[in-house]
Every structure is written in structure tokens, then in C-alpha cells.
Amino acid sequence: MKSAALPARRLLLGLAIADLVVFGAWIGREEVARRAGVEVRLPVEGFDPRDLLSGHYARFQLAALGEAYKVQNQEEHPPRDRPATSSYCLEVRAGGLAHVARRRLPGDACPLWISAKPDKYARIDFGVDRFYVDERRRDEVARISAGDGTYLVARIFDGGRIHPVDLVLNGKSVRGR
Amino acid sequence: MRLGRKLERWTAAGLITADQAAAILRAEESEAGRPGGKWVVWALASVGGLAVVAGVISLVAANWDDIPDKVKLAGGLTALLALALSAREVGGRGDGWIRDLLLLVHQGMALAMIGLVAQVYHLSGHPWRAMALAAALAAPAAAAGRRALLGDVVLYFALQSLWFFLDEVDVINRLFETRQMAFLAVAIGLALAAARPWLGLYARVAQRWSIGLVGLTLVAAAALWSIKEREWGSSSERYAGVGRLALHWPFALFAMAALAAGAVQVWKRRRRDPATYAAALLAAVMLVGAVYPPHWEDLPRKIAGFALCCGAAVAFTFAAGARGSRAGVNVGTLALAARILILFLELFDDLTQTGVGLIITGLLLVGMAYGWWRLRVLVPVVGGGGGGRGEGDKPDAGASS
Numbered sequence: 001m002k003s004a005a006l007p008a009r010r011l012l013l014g015l016a017i018a019d020l021v022v023f024g025a026w027i028g029r030e031e032v033a034r035r036a037g038v039e040v041r042l043p044v045e046g047f048d049p050r051d052l053l054s055g056h057y058a059r060f061q062l063a064a065l066g067e068a069y070k071v072q073n074q075e076e077h078p079p080r081d082r083p084a085t086s087s088y089c090l091e092v093r094a095g096g097l098a099h100v101a102r103r104r105l106p107g108d109a110c111p112l113w114i115s116a117k118p119d120k121y122a123r124i125d126f127g128v129d130r131f132y133v134d135e136r137r138r139d140e141v142a143r144i145s146a147g148d149g150t151y152l153v154a155r156i157f158d159g160g161r162i163h164p165v166d167l168v169l170n171g172k173s174v175r176g177r
Numbered sequence: 178m179r180l181g182r183k184l185e186r187w188t189a190a191g192l193i194t195a196d197q198a199a200a201i202l203r204a205e206e207s208e209a210g211r212p213g214g215k216w217v218v219w220a221l222a223s224v225g226g227l228a229v230v231a232g233v234i235s236l237v238a239a240n241w242d243d244i245p246d247k248v249k250l251a252g253g254l255t256a257l258l259a260l261a262l263s264a265r266e267v268g269g270r271g272d273g274w275i276r277d278l279l280l281l282v283h284q285g286m287a288l289a290m291i292g293l294v295a296q297v298y299h300l301s302g303h304p305w306r307a308m309a310l311a312a313a314l315a316a317p318a319a320a321a322g323r324r325a326l327l328g329d330v331v332l333y334f335a336l337q338s339l340w341f342f343l344d345e346v347d348v349i350n351r352l353f354e355t356r357q358m359a360f361l362a363v364a365i366g367l368a369l370a371a372a373r374p375w376l377g378l379y380a381r382v383a384q385r386w387s388i389g390l391v392g393l394t395l396v397a398a399a400a401l402w403s404i405k406e407r408e409w410g411s412s413s414e415r416y417a418g419v420g421r422l423a424l425h426w427p428f429a430l431f432a433m434a435a436l437a438a439g440a441v442q443v444w445k446r447r448r449r450d451p452a453t454y455a456a457a458l459l460a461a462v463m464l465v466g467a468v469y470p471p472h473w474e475d476l477p478r479k480i481a482g483f484a485l486c487c488g489a490a491v492a493f494t495f496a497a498g499a500r501g502s503r504a505g506v507n508v509g510t511l512a513l514a515a516r517i518l519i520l521f522l523e524l525f526d527d528l529t530q531t532g533v534g535l536i537i538t539g540l541l542l543v544g545m546a547y548g549w550w551r552l553r554v555l556v557p558v559v560g561g562g563g564g565g566r567g568e569g570d571k572p573d574a575g576a577s578s
Contacts, residue, residue, distance in 0.1 A: 011321040012265035015283070018314060019257045023290060027250055030298045129301050134242040164299040 033163040037155030040098040057130040067100035087115040115160030131167040253290045280318040287314040308338035328382035356468040360427035366390030367434035398467035402482020456492035
């Protein structure tokens with residue numbers, strides 16, 4: 001009985017340590033990204049105030065997505081196959097909003113860039129398409145339409161990954177920053 | 178009928194003595210007085226406990242948006258650690274049910290924690306990774322506990338993760354449209370059946386998931402034999418340009434899993450039971466024929482599917498009987514009866530055929546009932562003939578078929 005109990009006790013100690021390491025590392029990584037990354041404002045278009053299947057999430061599409069497709073279509077030799085990842089240089093324009101300027105090639109020294117992965121339909125996917133919204137603000141959010149004052153505040157970190165920080169709708173922060 | 182009246186009848190019939198009747202009554206009354214017998218008390222306590230837990234969750238949910246993110250994350254992580262460490266300290270106290278309950282809550286809490294991190298940091302996509310992580314964190318809890326339910330949770334998380342992954346790589350629609358999903362489901366079921374001897378406490382978990390996956394797929398396969406050829410033709414044409422390996426890999430998995438399950442069956446069981454092999458073979462033919470249908474006219478194909486299904490059900494019934502599984506015999510008999518009934522529903526066109534069909538179906542079912550009754554000579558478990566609980570009523574013949 002004692003010999004059977006001992007591995008169980010070790011296993012459960014290991015489980016507690018695994019919980020701490022897995023979630024601690026995950027939370028730590030996201031916190032570092034949000035503190036150390038470069039802040040950008042990415043304009044948002046195509047806006048759905050609520051994702052009914054997931055709860056109180058605002059679903060949106062980054063304007064960078066359309067701009068990336070535009071860049072891709074203008075290229076003389078667009079990649080025929082699905083690229084593992086692709087990255088795009090950003091430039092900050094009027095209103096402090098960041099837009100896709102060109103594809104980031106190997107050795108390109110653009111200071112600000114974001115990376116994308118193709119999704120299952122070989123479409124460009126920046127991995128950011130929803131933002132949690134306070135339930136009490138759902139009516140306010142439902143009346144918002146995409147425009148100049150509607151953008152995602154994000155931090156760019158670890159290989160061009162976008163880490164959402166806030167969603168600004170018609171100039172008003174969803175998080176109340 | 179109340180036990181007291183039954184005992185009076187048995188005493189009057191001379192089956193038991195008055196002393197024995199009194200002893201039985203005393204034993205039953207003392208059993209009813211034990212804490213385990215007070216199910217009403219436990220049921221009320223459980224409902225009360227659940228109400229308290231649901232109330233606490235509702236209160237937290239109502240104030241969710243006022244709770245700072247850091248507090249939410251710290252609370253979730255603390256709860257996870259507390260559950261794992263409490264389970265460790267409680268250990269095998271009682272029969273270990275407190276530890277196993279804590280571990281079950283930990284398994285659910287790990288998934289909730291993943292969702293919480295995703296919510297706080299607005300992370301999107303890749304749900305298969307979340308489920309895979311939940312399965313990985315649930316596995317040690319299952320290994321440390323002693324309740325099969327903990328293993329069910331791990332398997333559910335793992336299979337859900339596989340489902341999401343197949344969806345993410347855009348394979349799931351193709352698997353359904355080409356019917357290869359049937360091979361994948363049976364392959365997983367057979368792999369679980371083959372792994373049973375090494376799973377110890379969790380052999381029963383593997384057994385029920387195996388029976389579920391294989392059984393449901395075989396029911397679907399039996400139904401597919403009745404679908405008209407033009408209804409499936411379009412999907413096979415749609416994927417004409419896809420490579421063979423990309424299209425038929427589930428079949429290869431199925432073949433490998435079937436070989437592994439067959440090898441384990443031969444290696445582990447001394448008795449060679451022809452009915453088990455016949456059931457497995459007929460079920461395999463039915464499955465393969467459902468995914469790669471023969472280009473026959475509708476009626477011959479329906480009849481061939483009917484014959485295969487009935488043959489597999491009969492062989493399964495005998496195999497289950499030979500292993501002493503009354504549940505298996507009943508399942509096989511019911512499957513046979515259901516398939517006969519469905520055939521006549523398929524063949525009905527007008528009122529005359531309906532009437533004739535119902536008469537034939539009724540006679541066949543009466544004949545089956547008679548045969549089932551007579552079968553107790555060959556298969557002792559039928560009708561409670563005292564074949565005993567050979568494999569503990571484990572219908573694992575289903576898994577092997």
C-alpha cells in the first residue's frame with residue numbers, strides 16, 4: 001500500500017509543479033511581451049460587436065490583413081506555395097496608425113514589423129481577431145462602427161507577434177485606459 | 178413485491194425455512210440502515226452541495242468584470258495548486274474518493290485556467306493546443322487517482338484536441354465526405370482495445386471508449402450500405418486530384434490498429450474462438466464496403482449490407498455467449514432484431530408491401546425470440562442459464578470486432 005501511495009504523492013507534487021511552471025511561464029511570457037514590446041495602433045475594419053459562441057468578445061479584422069493581401073498581389077513573383085510564415089513591415093501614418101508598407105524580406109531592416117501564418121485556407125492570419133469586452137458595455141460596443149478612431153492597441157514582440165493590449169472604438173478605450 | 182411477502186411465499190413453498198427467512202430479513206434491514214444505504218440523504222446533500230458551488234460561481238461571474246486580471250490569474254493558479262496539493266495530502270483516505278474528486282475538479286480547473294489566460298491576454302485561435310495542454314495536465318491526475326472517470330476526462334480532452342487539429346489543418350470535412358472518418362474512429366477504438374492489457378486500472382476506460390467508437394461507427398457503416406450510390410459518388414469525384422496517401426491514410430491506420438488488436442487478442446487469450454474471428458471479419462468487410470462501396474445496383478447492395486450486418490450480429494452474439502457475457506448476447510440479439518426491422522422499413526413502398534413486410538418482420542422476430550430461447554443450450558448465459566460472469570459481463574467482443 002505504501003509503495004503504491006508513494007508514486008501517487010510524487011506524481012501529484014509533480015502535477016502542482018507542472019501547473020506552476022506551465023501557467024507561470026505562459027503568463028510571464030505574455031506579461032513580458034506587453035511590457036517590453038513596441039506599442040502600435042493597428043486600424044480595425046470589419047467589426048462584429050459580439051461573438052455569441054464565445055461570450056463577450058468583440059470580433060474584428062485588422063486593416064493590416066487587406067493591406068498585406070494588396071502587397072502580395074502587387075508582387076511580381078508572389079510565392080506559389082503556402083509560406084510557413086510571412087512578415088510585413090509597418091509604417092506609422094497620419095493619426096499615429098500603423099499600416100503595412102511592404103513584405104519584410106530576409107535581411108530587411110525595417111524597425112517595426114508583424115508576422116503572419118497562413119490559416120487552413122492558406123489565408124494570411126495575424127492570429128489576432130477578438131478582444132474581451134466587459135459585459136456591461138455590450139450595448140455601447142454594439143453601436144460602434146469601424147472608422148478612423150477605431151483601432152487595436154498592441155505590443156509587437158518576439159518575432160513580430162501581435163499582443164493585444166486595448167481596443168479603441170470611436171476614440172473610447174474598451175478597457176478604460 | 179415487498180421482500181417480506183416474497184419471503185412468506187418462499188417459506189410457504191418450502192424453499193427456505195422460517196429461520197432463514199428471518200435471517201434474510203434481518204440482514205436486509207441492517208444493510209438498509211448502513212450509511213451507504215441512505216441514498217436519499219446523499220442525494221439531498223449532493224444537490225445542496227452543488228447548489229452552493231453553483232451559487233459561488235454565479236457570484237464570481239456576476240462580479241467578473243470588476244475583478245482585476247492579476248487577481249483572476251493568481252486566484253486560478255492558487256486554486257490549481259491547492260487542488261493538486263490537497264489531493265496529495267488527502268491521499269487514499271477512505272477509499273480515495275476525496276482525492277479523486279479533487280483531481281477531477283483539478284482536471285476541469287486546468288481547462289478553465291487555459292481559457293482564463295486566453296481571455297485576459299485576448300489570445301485567439303488554435304483550440305487544439307488548449308485541449309492538448311488540458312489533456313497533458315489531466316494525465317498525471319488520472320495516473321495518481323483510482324477512478325475511471327479521471328481517465329475518461331483525459332481521453333475526451335485528447336480526442337477533442339485531435340478533432341480541433343484535424344479541423345485546423347482542414348482535413349475534417351474531407352474525412353467525412355470520403356467516409357474515411359469511419360476508419361479513423363475504428364482505428365482509435367482498436368488501438369485502445371489493443372492497449373488494454375497495459376492500462377491497469379484504466380483498462381475499463383479504454384474498453385468503453387473502444388466499444389463506443391467501434392460500435393457507433395459500425396452502426397453508421399451498416400446504415401451507409403443502404404444509401405443510394407449517386408448520393409456518395411459526388412464526394413469521391415471532388416477529391417479525385419488529391420494524392421492517395423493524403424486521401425487514404427485513415428485506412429492504413431485502421432489496418433495497422435486491426436493487426437495490433439488481433440495480435441494482442443491471439444497472444445492474450447488461450448481459447449481460440451471462431452465466432453469472435455467471424456464477427457471481426459464480417460464487421461471489417463461491412464466497414465470497408467461502407468467506405469469503398471461496390472458499384473452494384475441499389476437492391477443487391479442493400480441486401481448484401483443486410484446480410485453482412487446480420488452475420489456480424491449473430492457471430493457477435495455467439496462470441497459474447499462463449500465468453501459468458503450476457504450483456505453482449507443481449508446487445509447482439511437486439512442489433513440483429515433492429516437490422517431486420519430496418520430492412521423492411523427500407524423496402525416499403527406501398528400499403529400492400531407494408532402489410533406483408535410487417536407480417537414477415539413480426540414472424541422473423543418471433544422466430545428470433547424462439548431461437549434466442551433455444552440458444553441457451555448452446556450459450557449458457559442466454560436466459561440466465563448459469564454460464565456465470567466469465568469476463569464480468571464485459572462486452573469486449575465488441576471491441577475486438
